[in-house]
Amino acid sequence: MTNHHQPARGEPRVALVTCTALPDLDPDDRLALDPLAARGIAAEAVVWDDPAVDWSGYDLVVLRSPWDYALRRDEFVAWARTVPTLVNPADVVAWNTDKRYLAELSAAGVPTVPTAWVEPGDEWAPPAGTGEYVIKPAVSAGSQDTGRYDLADPEHRELAVAHVRRLSAAGRVTMVQPYLSAVDTAGETALLFLAGPDGLAFSHAIRKGPMLTGPDRGVAELYKEERIDARTATPEQLDTAEKTLAVVPGGTDRLLYARVDLIPGPAGAPVLVELELTEPSLFVGHADGAPDRLAAAIATHLARRS
Structure with a gap:
């Protein structure tokens, strides 16, 4: 309060x-x-x-x-x-706050999850063949209105079409992405950056376990429990994160924080799932000294405005 x-x-x-x-x-x-x-x-x-x-x-x-x-x-x-x-x-x-920024980052050379965009009113049919896909709105928080679909299952194909229609009827843009199976084993890596005296600097990384277990059935669920563990970022992950942050409009000097979410792609190299610059969980409880680094980042921005 x-x-x-x-x-x-x-x-x-x-x-x-x-x-x-x-x-x-x-x-x-x-x-x-x-x-x-x-x-x-x-x-x-x-x-x-x-x-x-x-x-x-x-x-x-x-x-x-x-x-x-x-x-x-x-x-x-x-x-x-x-x-x-x-x-x-x-x-x-x-x-x-509109995930169509992923298209801009991809065009700038950042490796991202391949994404198809369905505008409200557009007809959409599931891709031919099999494979798993994720469907979610371009504007969302957490895993709300997000579902995972196995296109080898006829019921899932029908539910996928219903999901897109539900979002379209609400005037929302839909994202359709292949489900990257590495998330089931390696999980998702979030790299956290906080402002320091010399600009945005890497603070810590965490692993998030898989969260999507099946289709979205239209039941609102904003907060889902996540399994979080500390993780050591690899040089390749850090390089991908730096490449991502380098193309943020207006630069990163104005930012207090950034979270770069990565998953291994089909070839094993990290690909960007999301770049969180608005309201990301920072997971400061999973790294020694991270709460103090967040406080220091806030103090840094206060000093710039004084």
Whole structure:
């Protein structure tokens, strides 16, 4: 819940932006509160669409867990544009909350999961033959409205068509991607970057286990439990992440954080699944010193604005 205390004179105020379902923040984000307090920074959880909030009263507004924005993306982006001290900044939010940015990154030479895009109103049929595919909306948070389909199964083919039609009827762009089977064994690797004195720097990496077990049947489920483990990033993964970040519009110097999600492709080399610059879980609880590094990143951005 938002803390309405008045900070000590001269103490910088930071809003950690969340949603009504998580008024006290995600537990992982709360790990940064003590390191922030130790730096003399007054941080409080604030719900992004609370009309009573005076955003001008904060020295920095940090996006953390506003995970209900997906069905209200236009409203969310419009709100972001009213907050001048927002990090990551509003133009990054506008670009990154629509996963069609993957097409831009692919065109720039970043290895990405092959993706077909289905616009609302377009007819779509499953690819011929067999294989597994993932279907999800271009604007989404977590694994909401996301399903995994085995095209060798006639029922799955029908459910896949129904999924695309459901998204299309809601005016949403659909993504269709081959399911990369390596996620079932190697998992997904998330590389976390945090702002430092010399710009965005690698902080830590984690492994996420597979989450998609079958078709989406139209039941809303925003928060799914994830299996998370610490992981050591490989030089090849770090290189792919750096190549990805190098083509972020406007550069990375403005960013407080970035998360680069990778899966081994068919040949084993890492390919980009998502670039999370808006509201990613940072998994600071899975790496020694990471909560302090997040606090230091926030202090760095405060110093730039002073």
